[in-house]
Structure formats: C-alpha cells, structure tokens
Amino acid sequence: MRYSALALLRHALTDNRSWTPAWREPTPKSAYDTIIVGGGGHGLATAHYLAKEHGLTDVAVVEKGWLGSGNVGRNTTIIRSNYLLPGNTPFYEHSMKLWEGLEQDINYNAMVSQRGVLNLFHSDSQRDAYARRGNAMRLAGVDAELLDAAQVRAMVPGLAMEGRRFPVKGGLLQRRGGTVRHDAVAWGYARAADQRGVDLLQNTEVTGIRIEAGRVLGVETTRGFIGAQRVGLAVAGNTSRVAAMAGLRLPIESHVLQAFVSEAVKPMIHTVVTYGAGHLYVSQSDKGGLVFGGDIDGYNSYAQRGNLPVVHDVMECAVQLFPAMSRLRTLRQWGGIMDMSMDGSPIIDRTPIDGLFLNCGWCYGGFKATPASGWCFAHTIATGQPHALNAAFRLDRFATGAVIDEKGAGAQANLH
Amino acid sequence: MRILCPYCGDRDAAEFTTIGSAPPPRPAPDAPMAEWHAFLHLRDNPAGLHAELWQHSQGCRQWLRVMRDTRSHAVAGAEACRS
Numbered sequence: 121m122r123y124s125a126l127a128l129l130r131h132a133l134t135d136n137r138s139w140t141p142a143w144r145e146p147t148p149k150s151a152y153d154t155i156i157v158g159g160g161g162h163g164l165a166t167a168h169y170l171a172k173e174h175g176l177t178d179v180a181v182v183e184k185g186w187l188g189s190g191n192v193g194r195n196t197t198i199i200r201s202n203y204l205l206p207g208n209t210p211f212y213e214h215s216m217k218l219w220e221g222l223e224q225d226i227n228y229n230a231m232v233s234q235r236g237v238l239n240l241f242h243s244d245s246q247r248d249a250y251a252r253r254g255n256a257m258r259l260a261g262v263d264a265e266l267l268d269a270a271q272v273r274a275m276v277p278g279l280a281m282e283g284r285r286f287p288v289k290g291g292l293l294q295r296r297g298g299t300v301r302h303d304a305v306a307w308g309y310a311r312a313a314d315q316r317g318v319d320l321l322q323n324t325e326v327t328g329i330r331i332e333a334g335r336v337l338g339v340e341t342t343r344g345f346i347g348a349q350r351v352g353l354a355v356a357g358n359t360s361r362v363a364a365m366a367g368l369r370l371p372i373e374s375h376v377l378q379a380f381v382s383e384a385v386k387p388m389i390h391t392v393v394t395y396g397a398g399h400l401y402v403s404q405s406d407k408g409g410l411v412f413g414g415d416i417d418g419y420n421s422y423a424q425r426g427n428l429p430v431v432h433d434v435m436e437c438a439v440q441l442f443p444a445m446s447r448l449r450t451l452r453q454w455g456g457i458m459d460m461s462m463d464g465s466p467i468i469d470r471t472p473i474d475g476l477f478l479n480c481g482w483c484y485g486g487f488k489a490t491p492a493s494g495w496c497f498a499h500t501i502a503t504g505q506p507h508a509l510n511a512a513f514r515l516d517r518f519a520t521g522a523v524i525d526e527k528g529a530g531a532q533a534n535l536h
Numbered sequence: 537m538r539i540l541c542p543y544c545g546d547r548d549a550a551e552f553t554t555i556g557s558a559p560p561p562r563p564a565p566d567a568p569m570a571e572w573h574a575f576l577h578l579r580d581n582p583a584g585l586h587a588e589l590w591q592h593s594q595g596c597r598q599w600l601r602v603m604r605d606t607r608s609h610a611v612a613g614a615e616a617c618r619s
Contacts, residue, residue: 361583369580421609
C-alpha cells in the first residue's frame with residue numbers, strides 16, 4: 121500500500137477501518153543469505169539498503185523485542201553533519217543527504233524538519249574553535265555559518281545572552297540540520313524493507329552465534345537456529361554482549377544517556393540550540409514539548425534509566441540558557457544505552473570472523489547517522505569491503521593508532 | 537545511586553567521580569603492542585557485576601574499588617584501593 125493524500129481521504133470516508141498492518145509477521149525460514157541482528161534504526165536501514173541498493177532480499181532482521189524499541193525511539197531526534205575530522209565529515213554529510221531524500225525513498229512521512237542546528241559559543245577561544253570547525257565543514261561541502269551575538273539574539277529570542285557566567289558570544293549554525301520524527305524512521309525503513317521481501321522477525325532474541333572454522337554459520341535464537349551466509353550486528357548498547365557470543369572483546373563500554381520532554385508550550389524555540397559552556401541540546405517538538413538532553417551519566421550501565429545528578433545538571437544548563445524553562449514541568453524522562461567507543465567514533469567493519477560484520481560505537485550520536493550507517497553497512501556486507509565513506513571506521517584502528525577522536529579526549533569512553 | 541564508602545559511610549553518588557572499569561594489571565613497559573592495546577582499549581563491559589574505580593572526590597578523596605551491578609545500579613560493596 122502506498123500512502124498518499126488520496127489514500128488518507130479514502131480511508132477517512134470508511135472510518136479508517138480498512139488500514140492493514142504496515143509489515144508482515146513472517147515465520148522464520150531455516151536459513152537466509154543475510155541476517156541483521158537488531159531491529160532498530162540502523163538494522164532496519166541496513167536491511168532496506170541491502171534490498172534496494174544491492175538487490176539482496178533473502179534477508180532477515182532479528183529483533184529481541186519490538187521494532188524500534190531501543191535507541192531509535194530514545195534519542196532527542198536531532199540530525200546534523202557538523203563534524204571536524206576528515207574521517208567523519210563525508211560520512212555524516214552523506215547521511216544528511218539521505219535524510220533529505222528519505223521520505224520520497226521510503227514513501228513514509230518521517231517529518232524531516234531542517235530547522236537548523238545552532239551551536240553556541242561563549243568565549244573568543246571557543247569562537248576560534250567553532251570557526252575552524254565551520255571552515256572544515258565548508259571545505260568538505262557542508263553548509264556552515266558563523267553568527268555573531270546580534271544574529272543569535274534575532275534568531276533565538278528566549279536566550280539569556282548576557283549578565284551570565286557564560287555570556288553567549290555567537291554560534292555556529294548549520295541550517296540544513298534539524299530534527300526528524302524518530303519512531304517514523306524505524307517504521308518507515310521497516311515497511312520499505314518488508315515490501316522488498318525482507319523478513320522482520322520480532323520477539324526473536326539471539327542467544328548464540330554459530331561459528332565453524334572461523335566462519336559464521338548462523339544465529340541461535342529463542343525461535344531456533346537460523347542459518348546465514350552473513351551476519352551483521354547492529355545492536356547498539358548490547359554490542360559487547362552479542363559480540364561476546366562470537367568470542368570478540370571490543371573497545372566499547374555501555375553507558376546510559378538520559379533525555380527529557382517538558383509539557384507543551386506555544387512556539388518558543390524554532391531551531392536546535394546547543395550550549396557550549398555546559399552540555400545541553402534543546403529543540404521543540406511539533407506538539408510543543410521541549411525535547412532536551414545533556415551528558416551521559418558517566419558509569420557503565422545497561423539499566424535504561426539514569427540518576428539524579430545528571431538530571432540536576434541538565435536542568436541547570438537548560439535554565440541557564442532559557443530562564444523561562446524554570447517555569448516548565450518535565451513531562452517525561454528516560455534513558456537509553458549507548459555503545460561508547462574509545463575514541464567517540466563509530467565502527468562499521470568486517471570482523472576477524474568470516475561473514476560476521478559489525479556496526480557499533482555510535483556513542484550518543486547514532487540517530488543522525490541512521491541512513492548512512494545503514495547504507496554503508498549494507499555496502500560492507502554486500503561487497504565484503506568497506507565503502508570509502510566508512511573506510512575510517514575500522515575495528516582495528518585502536519590497535520593501529522588511526523583513531524578518530526573528535527573531542528581529543530583519549531581512550532576514556534565516558535569523556536566522549 | 538548510593539555508594540557505601542569505607543571511610544564516610546553511605547553517601548550519594550553525586551559526591552563521587554568514576555574513571556570506569558577497574559583496570560587489569562598494567563603490562564610491562566616492553567610488553568607487546570597487542571597487550572598494551574588490550575589494556576588501554578578493550579573492555580569486558582559486562583551486564584551484571586562490574587568492578588570499577590570511583591573517587592570520593594567530594595568527601596574523603598580516597599579511590600575506591602566498587603562492585604556494582606550495571607543492570608540495576610545496586611552497589612554490592614566498596615573497598616579502599618590502598619587496602
């Protein structure tokens with residue numbers, strides 16, 4: 121079924137009773153050509169691009185819960201490609217271009233809203249650093265503008281600019297950045313992959329990875345063994361646990377990141393604003409709630425919930441930037457489990473086991489990368505070779521020293 | 537989350553800072569690169585009991601070796617690193 125204005129009208133006339141499920145509930149086959157473990161944004165995007173770009177449709181996505189039950193529904197919906205390092209910038213810019221054409225590609229309203237991402241700076245040296253990043257972006261063909269304080273004031277009226285410990289001196293703006301309705305990304309990719317023949321196996325937990333003579337044979341699941349020529353892991357915070365089933369020990373720690381939504385208010389912030397002196401990113405959803413988040417809690421966690429010190433810190437940052445937010449009540453708060461890598465950059469690569477591929481290390485920037493991650497992972501799985509866009513995201517870069525450390529924080533996962 | 541400091545008693549986690557997993561013994565300076573790579577970068581990252589280092593930075597400033605369950609955040613015990 122294709123969605124269109126006409127279809128909406130037709131279903132409205134029949135009281136919306138004739139909608140059918142957006143994807144099938146298939147029984148697992150005994151074997152597939154390719155199995156993707158993880159039915160989140162990255163896994164579903166991988167399945168879609170495997171089918172669309174590489175003609176591989178004998179594919180199953182194996183998900184332990186329901187589709188999109190992990191981080192694709194737990195983020196703050198921000199998309200951007202404002203990176204400094206050459207290993208990162210082309211990849212994230214490819215992602216941005218895929219976002220720009222996503223809704224036409226998958227015929228699904230993902231509410232891609234290029235409302236801009238504004239990174240505030242608060243000192244001369246920070247201005248220099250942001251100008252350098254903006255220049256690097258423009259050299260790589262990404263849009264970037266350096267705004268002075270007056271331009272920021274005109275763009276975001278509610279900001280507390282002066283008389284503060286950290287006055288706002290300006291900002292680096294990427295106008296093509298913005299937000300996307302995150303659940304719709306998972307559902308849209310799922311539906312598109314399903315229509316091309318991919319089997320989406322929900323409530324099917326992987327309990328083991330069968331390997332013989334250094335080659336993957338398939339996965340053990342709660343619904344029995346499923347054979348496969350190739351297996352790709354896209355399981356975010358559970359990466360270490362699933363990779364351990366294949367005997368791999370990874371440069372990954374799992375950490376909890378919290379996010380928050382306030383009660384709905386009238387239009388107040390019409391772009392994405394990030395705080396350069398603390399750590400806060402905030403935007404306003406179409407329903408009116410302010411969606412915001414800050415740092416990870418800083419300790420290893422698989423609990424999908426955080427603790428009060430970080431709640432306190434995030435709220436303080438929010439009120440420093442937007443004093444009016446002190447009057448708002450928080451409606452919801454939750455946590456997601458981040459696969460923090462040792463240099464803050466992702467891994468999309470082969471593994472030492474033939475036929476086993478790895479997609480992980482997204483830290484807390486995985487959502488914006490969803491389309492390019494799926495696109496590059498599909499390429500890597502289908503051809504057996506990384507694409508030029510993910511060539512730097514190697515698993516062995518920690519051993520060789522070719523790390524991609526945007527923050528320059530070193531091998532300390534909770535600082536990235 | 538609360539941590540039972542052997543010096544200060546049961547205190548809120550806000551008083552502590554962590555650097556993560558309690559590291560295995562440091563390799564010898566002339567150990568092969570693979571050993572140093574594993575020491576510096578690779579982690580067990582368990583879902584369950586996890587040994588980690590916390591400093592009571594807003595209290596006695598002692599470094600503690602804490603056993604904590606990463607699924608529930610429950611602290612099973614803490615001992616001073618010096619002991």
